[in-house]
Amino acid sequence: MFGFKKLFSGEAGSKNAAKERLRLVLIHDRASVSQETIESMKRELIDVISHYIEFDTNDLEFKMESKNEKVALIASIPIVSNKKSIKGA
Amino acid sequence: MSGKAIVITSGKGGVGKTTTTANLGAALALAGNTVVLLDADIGLRNLDVVMGLENRIVYDLVNVVEGVCTYNKALIKDKRIDGLYLLPAAQIKDKDAIKPEQMKALVENIKEEFDFVLIDCPAGIEQGFLNAIIGADEAIIIVTPEVSSVRDADRVVGLLDKKGNIPLENMHMVVNRIRMDMVRKKEMLDVSDIEDLLRINVLGVIPDDESVIVSTNKGEPIVLSSKNSVAQAFHDMAGRVLGEDIPFDEKPDRSFVSAVMRFFGLAQ
Ligand SMILES: Nc1ncnc2c1ncn2[C@@H]1O[C@H](COP(=O)(O)OP(=O)(O)OP(=O)(O)O)[C@@H](O)[C@H]1O
Numbered sequence: 083m084f085g086f087k088k089l090f091s092g093e094a095g096s097k098n099a100a101k102e103r104l105r106l107v108l109i110h111d112r113a114s115v116s117q118e119t120i121e122s123m124k125r126e127l128i129d130v131i132s133h134y135i136e137f138d139t140n141d142l143e144f145k146m147e148s149k150n151e152k153v154a155l156i157a158s159i160p161i162v163s164n165k166k167s168i169k170g171a
Numbered sequence: 172m173s174g175k176a177i178v179i180t181s182g183k184g185g186v187g188k189t190t191t192t193a194n195l196g197a198a199l200a201l202a203g204n205t206v207v208l209l210d211a212d213i214g215l216r217n218l219d220v221v222m223g224l225e226n227r228i229v230y231d232l233v234n235v236v237e238g239v240c241t242y243n244k245a246l247i248k249d250k251r252i253d254g255l256y257l258l259p260a261a262q263i264k265d266k267d268a269i270k271p272e273q274m275k276a277l278v279e280n281i282k283e284e285f286d287f288v289l290i291d292c293p294a295g296i297e298q299g300f301l302n303a304i305i306g307a308d309e310a311i312i313i314v315t316p317e318v319s320s321v322r323d324a325d326r327v328v329g330l331l332d333k334k335g336n337i338p339l340e341n342m343h344m345v346v347n348r349i350r351m352d353m354v355r356k357k358e359m360l361d362v363s364d365i366e367d368l369l370r371i372n373v374l375g376v377i378p379d380d381e382s383v384i385v386s387t388n389k390g391e392p393i394v395l396s397s398k399n400s401v402a403q404a405f406h407d408m409a410g411r412v413l414g415e416d417i418p419f420d421e422k423p424d425r426s427f428v429s430a431v432m433r434f435f436g437l438a439q
Protein backbone atom coordinates (compact mmCIF):
# COMPACT_ATOMS: atom_id res chain seq x y z
CA MET A 83 0.00 0.00 0.00
CA PHE A 84 2.70 2.39 1.02
CA GLY A 85 4.80 1.38 -1.97
CA PHE A 86 1.86 1.94 -4.28
CA LYS A 87 1.30 5.44 -2.95
CA LYS A 88 4.97 6.28 -3.23
CA LEU A 89 5.11 5.13 -6.80
CA PHE A 90 2.29 7.37 -7.91
CA SER A 91 2.78 10.44 -5.78
CA GLY A 92 6.06 11.13 -7.52
CA GLU A 93 7.96 10.60 -4.32
CA ALA A 94 9.74 7.50 -5.45
CA GLY A 95 13.50 7.72 -5.74
CA SER A 96 16.26 8.56 -3.36
CA LYS A 97 16.61 12.23 -4.18
CA ASN A 98 13.95 13.33 -1.71
CA ALA A 99 15.83 11.56 1.04
CA ALA A 100 19.02 13.30 -0.09
CA LYS A 101 17.36 16.70 -0.07
CA GLU A 102 15.70 16.24 3.30
CA ARG A 103 18.90 14.99 4.90
CA LEU A 104 20.87 17.85 3.40
CA ARG A 105 18.36 20.40 4.61
CA LEU A 106 18.93 19.28 8.21
CA VAL A 107 22.69 18.85 7.89
CA LEU A 108 23.07 22.35 6.47
CA ILE A 109 21.03 23.87 9.28
CA HIS A 110 23.32 22.25 11.83
CA ASP A 111 26.47 23.16 9.90
CA ARG A 112 25.42 26.78 9.49
CA ALA A 113 24.60 27.18 13.17
CA SER A 114 27.78 25.31 14.13
CA VAL A 115 25.77 23.16 16.51
CA SER A 116 26.28 19.44 16.28
CA GLN A 117 23.69 16.80 16.98
CA GLU A 118 25.85 15.89 19.96
CA THR A 119 25.60 19.38 21.45
CA ILE A 120 21.85 19.27 21.07
CA GLU A 121 21.74 15.92 22.81
CA SER A 122 23.67 17.16 25.83
CA MET A 123 21.62 20.36 25.90
CA LYS A 124 18.53 18.21 25.85
CA ARG A 125 19.71 16.16 28.84
CA GLU A 126 20.41 19.26 30.90
CA LEU A 127 17.13 20.89 30.00
CA ILE A 128 15.22 17.75 30.90
CA ASP A 129 16.95 17.79 34.23
CA VAL A 130 15.99 21.38 34.96
CA ILE A 131 12.44 21.21 33.71
CA SER A 132 11.70 17.98 35.56
CA HIS A 133 12.20 19.87 38.81
CA TYR A 134 9.06 21.83 38.02
CA ILE A 135 6.73 19.90 35.78
CA GLU A 136 5.92 16.35 34.89
CA PHE A 137 6.25 15.35 31.30
CA ASP A 138 6.71 12.34 29.13
CA THR A 139 10.38 11.98 28.27
CA ASN A 140 9.56 9.80 25.30
CA ASP A 141 7.56 12.54 23.63
CA LEU A 142 10.17 15.25 23.74
CA GLU A 143 11.27 16.90 20.58
CA PHE A 144 14.31 19.08 20.08
CA LYS A 145 15.23 20.27 16.64
CA MET A 146 16.86 23.02 14.69
CA GLU A 147 14.71 24.73 12.15
CA SER A 148 15.26 27.38 9.57
CA LYS A 149 12.86 30.30 9.78
CA ASN A 150 13.14 33.43 7.67
CA GLU A 151 16.86 32.97 7.04
CA LYS A 152 17.44 32.42 10.77
CA VAL A 153 18.01 29.19 12.56
CA ALA A 154 15.87 28.50 15.63
CA LEU A 155 16.04 25.81 18.26
CA ILE A 156 12.56 24.38 18.70
CA ALA A 157 11.69 22.39 21.79
CA SER A 158 8.40 20.64 22.27
CA ILE A 159 7.76 19.31 25.78
CA PRO A 160 4.29 17.79 26.16
CA ILE A 161 3.17 18.14 29.76
CA VAL A 162 1.42 15.16 31.28
CA SER A 163 -2.06 16.53 31.88
CA ASN A 164 -3.79 13.77 33.84
CA LYS A 165 -1.48 14.42 36.75
CA LYS A 166 -3.06 16.81 39.20
CA SER A 167 -0.72 19.71 39.36
CA ILE A 168 2.71 21.09 39.05
CA LYS A 169 5.23 19.38 41.27
CA GLY A 170 6.39 21.22 44.30
CA ALA A 171 3.51 23.67 44.09
CA MET B 172 42.56 48.43 -17.16
CA SER B 173 41.68 45.95 -14.49
CA GLY B 174 40.44 42.48 -15.19
CA LYS B 175 38.44 40.16 -13.01
CA ALA B 176 39.78 37.38 -10.79
CA ILE B 177 37.54 34.37 -10.32
CA VAL B 178 38.37 31.45 -8.04
CA ILE B 179 37.01 28.01 -8.95
CA THR B 180 36.47 26.11 -5.72
CA SER B 181 34.38 23.33 -4.15
CA GLY B 182 35.50 22.04 -0.77
CA LYS B 183 35.15 18.42 -1.84
CA GLY B 184 37.85 17.03 -4.09
CA GLY B 185 37.47 15.57 -7.54
CA VAL B 186 34.24 17.33 -8.49
CA GLY B 187 35.52 19.17 -11.56
CA LYS B 188 37.38 22.34 -10.53
CA THR B 189 40.33 21.77 -12.84
CA THR B 190 38.11 20.66 -15.73
CA THR B 191 35.98 23.79 -15.33
CA THR B 192 38.96 26.14 -14.98
CA ALA B 193 40.49 24.79 -18.20
CA ASN B 194 37.33 24.84 -20.29
CA LEU B 195 35.80 28.05 -19.00
CA GLY B 196 39.16 29.73 -19.54
CA ALA B 197 39.44 28.36 -23.06
CA ALA B 198 35.87 29.42 -23.86
CA LEU B 199 36.49 32.94 -22.54
CA ALA B 200 39.65 33.20 -24.66
CA LEU B 201 37.82 31.89 -27.74
CA ALA B 202 35.29 34.67 -27.16
CA GLY B 203 38.13 37.19 -27.53
CA ASN B 204 39.32 37.76 -23.97
CA THR B 205 42.80 37.51 -22.53
CA VAL B 206 42.85 34.87 -19.80
CA VAL B 207 45.40 33.57 -17.30
CA LEU B 208 44.72 30.16 -15.75
CA LEU B 209 46.43 30.16 -12.37
CA ASP B 210 46.98 26.72 -10.84
CA ALA B 211 46.90 27.26 -7.08
CA ASP B 212 46.94 23.54 -6.27
CA ILE B 213 50.53 23.45 -5.03
CA GLY B 214 52.01 19.97 -4.79
CA LEU B 215 49.17 18.46 -6.84
CA ARG B 216 49.63 20.33 -10.10
CA ASN B 217 47.14 19.17 -12.71
CA LEU B 218 45.86 22.05 -14.80
CA ASP B 219 48.96 21.68 -17.00
CA VAL B 220 48.14 18.10 -18.00
CA VAL B 221 44.43 18.82 -18.50
CA MET B 222 45.48 21.63 -20.86
CA GLY B 223 48.20 19.48 -22.47
CA LEU B 224 50.90 22.03 -21.60
CA GLU B 225 52.93 19.92 -19.18
CA ASN B 226 56.00 19.73 -21.42
CA ARG B 227 56.40 23.46 -21.68
CA ILE B 228 56.81 24.37 -18.01
CA VAL B 229 59.99 26.25 -17.13
CA TYR B 230 58.96 28.38 -14.16
CA ASP B 231 56.12 27.95 -11.71
CA LEU B 232 54.02 29.88 -9.22
CA VAL B 233 56.49 29.49 -6.36
CA ASN B 234 59.37 30.75 -8.56
CA VAL B 235 57.30 33.84 -9.31
CA VAL B 236 56.36 34.49 -5.71
CA GLU B 237 59.98 33.99 -4.60
CA GLY B 238 61.12 36.53 -7.18
CA VAL B 239 63.12 34.05 -9.29
CA CYS B 240 61.33 35.44 -12.35
CA THR B 241 58.51 37.78 -13.30
CA TYR B 242 55.06 36.27 -13.73
CA ASN B 243 55.18 37.17 -17.41
CA LYS B 244 58.20 34.93 -17.84
CA ALA B 245 56.45 32.01 -16.15
CA LEU B 246 53.30 32.24 -18.28
CA ILE B 247 52.89 29.49 -20.88
CA LYS B 248 51.10 30.69 -23.98
CA ASP B 249 48.57 28.25 -25.41
CA LYS B 250 49.39 28.08 -29.11
CA ARG B 251 45.95 26.75 -30.01
CA ILE B 252 43.92 29.61 -28.54
CA ASP B 253 44.82 33.26 -28.81
CA GLY B 254 44.94 35.09 -25.49
CA LEU B 255 45.09 31.99 -23.27
CA TYR B 256 47.93 31.51 -20.77
CA LEU B 257 48.78 29.12 -17.93
CA LEU B 258 50.67 29.91 -14.76
CA PRO B 259 51.53 26.42 -13.44
CA ALA B 260 51.65 25.41 -9.78
CA ALA B 261 54.85 24.11 -8.20
CA GLN B 262 55.26 20.41 -7.50
CA ILE B 263 56.85 20.95 -4.09
CA LYS B 264 55.80 19.33 -0.85
CA ASP B 265 55.61 22.52 1.18
CA LYS B 266 52.09 23.69 0.49
CA ASP B 267 52.66 26.74 2.65
CA ALA B 268 55.48 28.11 0.50
CA ILE B 269 53.21 30.99 -0.46
CA LYS B 270 51.67 33.56 1.85
CA PRO B 271 48.21 35.01 1.27
CA GLU B 272 49.57 38.56 0.83
CA GLN B 273 51.94 37.36 -1.89
CA MET B 274 49.16 35.62 -3.72
CA LYS B 275 46.93 38.67 -3.46
CA ALA B 276 49.62 40.95 -4.85
CA LEU B 277 50.32 38.57 -7.72
CA VAL B 278 46.66 38.33 -8.73
CA GLU B 279 46.37 42.13 -8.57
CA ASN B 280 49.37 42.41 -10.89
CA ILE B 281 48.03 39.95 -13.44
CA LYS B 282 44.63 41.68 -13.41
CA GLU B 283 46.32 44.87 -14.60
CA GLU B 284 47.18 43.23 -17.90
CA PHE B 285 44.57 40.54 -18.53
CA ASP B 286 40.79 40.41 -18.75
CA PHE B 287 40.42 37.33 -16.55
CA VAL B 288 42.42 35.41 -13.97
CA LEU B 289 40.87 32.02 -13.27
CA ILE B 290 42.27 30.48 -10.09
CA ASP B 291 42.09 26.68 -9.81
CA CYS B 292 41.68 26.07 -6.07
CA PRO B 293 42.90 22.96 -4.26
CA ALA B 294 40.35 20.72 -2.50
CA GLY B 295 39.85 21.28 1.21
CA ILE B 296 39.58 24.42 3.31
CA GLU B 297 43.13 24.76 4.58
CA GLN B 298 45.91 27.21 3.75
CA GLY B 299 45.93 26.39 0.04
CA PHE B 300 42.24 27.24 -0.16
CA LEU B 301 42.77 30.51 1.71
CA ASN B 302 45.61 31.44 -0.65
CA ALA B 303 43.47 30.71 -3.67
CA ILE B 304 40.49 32.80 -2.58
CA ILE B 305 42.30 35.83 -1.15
CA GLY B 306 42.81 37.65 -4.45
CA ALA B 307 39.49 36.71 -6.04
CA ASP B 308 36.68 39.15 -6.83
CA GLU B 309 34.22 36.39 -7.57
CA ALA B 310 33.87 32.67 -6.92
CA ILE B 311 32.52 29.76 -8.88
CA ILE B 312 31.58 26.87 -6.62
CA ILE B 313 31.55 23.49 -8.31
CA VAL B 314 29.06 21.03 -6.94
CA THR B 315 28.00 17.55 -8.04
CA PRO B 316 24.47 16.31 -7.28
CA GLU B 317 25.56 14.37 -4.22
CA VAL B 318 24.98 14.90 -0.51
CA SER B 319 28.65 15.24 0.43
CA SER B 320 29.42 17.67 -2.37
CA VAL B 321 26.46 19.94 -1.59
CA ARG B 322 27.34 19.93 2.08
CA ASP B 323 30.96 20.88 1.41
CA ALA B 324 29.84 23.59 -1.01
CA ASP B 325 27.73 25.13 1.73
CA ARG B 326 30.74 25.24 4.06
CA VAL B 327 32.73 26.93 1.32
CA VAL B 328 30.02 29.55 0.79
CA GLY B 329 30.35 30.50 4.44
CA LEU B 330 34.15 30.66 4.25
CA LEU B 331 34.22 32.68 1.01
CA ASP B 332 32.13 35.27 2.77
CA LYS B 333 34.07 35.30 6.06
CA LYS B 334 37.64 34.67 4.95
CA GLY B 335 37.58 35.72 1.33
CA ASN B 336 35.45 38.85 1.60
CA ILE B 337 33.50 37.70 -1.41
CA PRO B 338 29.89 38.84 -1.09
CA LEU B 339 27.09 36.35 -1.76
CA GLU B 340 26.08 38.09 -4.97
CA ASN B 341 29.56 37.42 -6.36
CA MET B 342 29.27 33.69 -5.78
CA HIS B 343 27.97 31.44 -8.51
CA MET B 344 27.57 27.73 -8.70
CA VAL B 345 28.14 25.19 -11.40
CA VAL B 346 26.39 21.85 -11.17
CA ASN B 347 28.69 19.27 -12.71
CA ARG B 348 28.16 15.64 -13.71
CA ILE B 349 24.38 15.80 -13.84
CA ARG B 350 22.68 12.73 -15.26
CA MET B 351 19.27 13.49 -16.68
CA ASP B 352 18.31 9.81 -16.77
CA MET B 353 18.74 9.67 -12.99
CA VAL B 354 17.11 13.06 -12.44
CA ARG B 355 14.03 11.87 -14.32
CA LYS B 356 13.83 8.80 -12.09
CA LYS B 357 14.18 11.10 -9.10
CA GLU B 358 17.31 9.25 -8.09
CA MET B 359 19.46 12.38 -8.33
CA LEU B 360 19.18 15.88 -6.92
CA ASP B 361 18.27 18.29 -9.71
CA VAL B 362 19.53 21.82 -10.23
CA SER B 363 16.59 23.48 -8.49
CA ASP B 364 17.00 21.22 -5.44
CA ILE B 365 20.61 22.33 -5.10
CA GLU B 366 19.67 25.95 -5.73
CA ASP B 367 17.07 25.67 -2.94
CA LEU B 368 19.61 24.29 -0.51
CA LEU B 369 22.57 26.55 -1.26
CA ARG B 370 20.74 29.70 -2.33
CA ILE B 371 23.30 30.95 -4.79
CA ASN B 372 22.72 31.59 -8.44
CA VAL B 373 23.50 29.01 -11.08
CA LEU B 374 26.12 29.85 -13.68
CA GLY B 375 26.15 26.55 -15.51
CA VAL B 376 25.06 22.95 -15.66
CA ILE B 377 27.41 20.33 -17.10
CA PRO B 378 26.27 16.83 -18.00
CA ASP B 379 28.21 13.78 -16.91
CA ASP B 380 29.92 12.67 -20.08
CA GLU B 381 32.81 10.48 -21.13
CA SER B 382 34.07 13.15 -23.51
CA VAL B 383 35.52 14.86 -20.42
CA ILE B 384 37.82 11.90 -19.82
CA VAL B 385 38.67 11.56 -23.50
CA SER B 386 39.68 15.20 -23.71
CA THR B 387 41.83 14.91 -20.60
CA ASN B 388 43.53 11.87 -22.14
CA LYS B 389 44.48 14.01 -25.12
CA GLY B 390 45.27 17.17 -23.18
CA GLU B 391 42.83 19.18 -25.22
CA PRO B 392 40.06 21.35 -23.75
CA ILE B 393 36.62 20.02 -24.74
CA VAL B 394 35.60 23.41 -26.11
CA LEU B 395 38.36 22.98 -28.71
CA SER B 396 37.89 19.36 -29.65
CA SER B 397 34.15 18.90 -29.52
CA LYS B 398 30.78 20.49 -30.20
CA ASN B 399 28.83 18.25 -27.83
CA SER B 400 26.59 19.21 -24.90
CA VAL B 401 29.57 19.52 -22.53
CA ALA B 402 31.34 21.96 -24.85
CA GLN B 403 28.10 23.92 -25.26
CA ALA B 404 27.65 24.05 -21.47
CA PHE B 405 31.09 25.69 -21.14
CA HIS B 406 30.43 28.18 -23.95
CA ASP B 407 27.13 29.12 -22.27
CA MET B 408 28.91 29.49 -18.95
CA ALA B 409 31.48 31.82 -20.54
CA GLY B 410 28.68 33.86 -22.08
CA ARG B 411 27.06 34.30 -18.67
CA VAL B 412 30.39 35.35 -17.14
CA LEU B 413 30.56 37.99 -19.88
CA GLY B 414 27.14 39.24 -18.84
CA GLU B 415 25.08 37.73 -21.62
CA ASP B 416 21.62 36.49 -20.81
CA ILE B 417 21.78 32.87 -21.93
CA PRO B 418 18.80 30.65 -21.13
CA PHE B 419 19.36 27.26 -19.57
CA ASP B 420 18.82 24.21 -21.71
CA GLU B 421 15.73 22.52 -20.33
CA LYS B 422 16.69 19.08 -21.58
CA PRO B 423 20.44 18.70 -21.71
CA ASP B 424 19.97 15.00 -22.38
CA ARG B 425 19.03 14.53 -26.00
CA SER B 426 20.51 11.12 -26.59
CA PHE B 427 18.88 8.82 -29.08
CA VAL B 428 18.00 6.23 -26.46
CA SER B 429 16.17 8.71 -24.29
CA ALA B 430 14.35 10.12 -27.32
CA VAL B 431 13.17 6.62 -28.20
CA MET B 432 12.17 5.98 -24.61
CA ARG B 433 10.21 9.21 -24.56
CA PHE B 434 8.51 8.22 -27.79
CA PHE B 435 7.35 4.95 -26.28
CA GLY B 436 6.33 6.66 -23.08
CA LEU B 437 9.01 4.93 -21.05
CA ALA B 438 10.50 8.20 -19.91
CA GLN B 439 9.19 11.72 -19.51
N1 LIG C 1 31.21 16.36 -16.45
C1 LIG C 1 32.02 15.32 -16.28
N2 LIG C 1 31.76 14.12 -16.85
C2 LIG C 1 32.59 13.07 -16.68
N3 LIG C 1 33.70 13.10 -15.94
C3 LIG C 1 34.03 14.26 -15.33
C4 LIG C 1 33.22 15.43 -15.47
N4 LIG C 1 33.80 16.42 -14.77
C5 LIG C 1 34.92 15.91 -14.22
N5 LIG C 1 35.08 14.62 -14.55
C6 LIG C 1 36.19 13.72 -14.15
O1 LIG C 1 36.30 13.76 -12.74
C7 LIG C 1 37.65 13.73 -12.35
C8 LIG C 1 37.98 14.91 -11.46
O2 LIG C 1 37.88 16.11 -12.21
P1 LIG C 1 38.82 17.36 -11.89
O3 LIG C 1 40.24 16.96 -11.85
O4 LIG C 1 38.43 18.46 -12.80
O5 LIG C 1 38.31 17.66 -10.41
P2 LIG C 1 38.97 18.61 -9.32
O6 LIG C 1 37.83 19.18 -8.53
O7 LIG C 1 39.91 19.57 -9.95
O8 LIG C 1 39.78 17.56 -8.45
P3 LIG C 1 40.85 17.90 -7.26
O9 LIG C 1 40.02 18.25 -6.06
O10 LIG C 1 41.59 16.62 -7.09
O11 LIG C 1 41.69 19.03 -7.74
C9 LIG C 1 38.47 13.71 -13.62
O12 LIG C 1 38.85 12.39 -13.88
C10 LIG C 1 37.52 14.21 -14.67
O13 LIG C 1 37.80 13.65 -15.92
Ligand SMILES: [Mg+2]
Pocket residue numbers: 188189190212217291292
Ligand atom coordinates in the same frame (compact mmCIF):
# COMPACT_ATOMS: atom_id res chain seq x y z
MG1 LIG D 1 41.97 19.97 -9.49
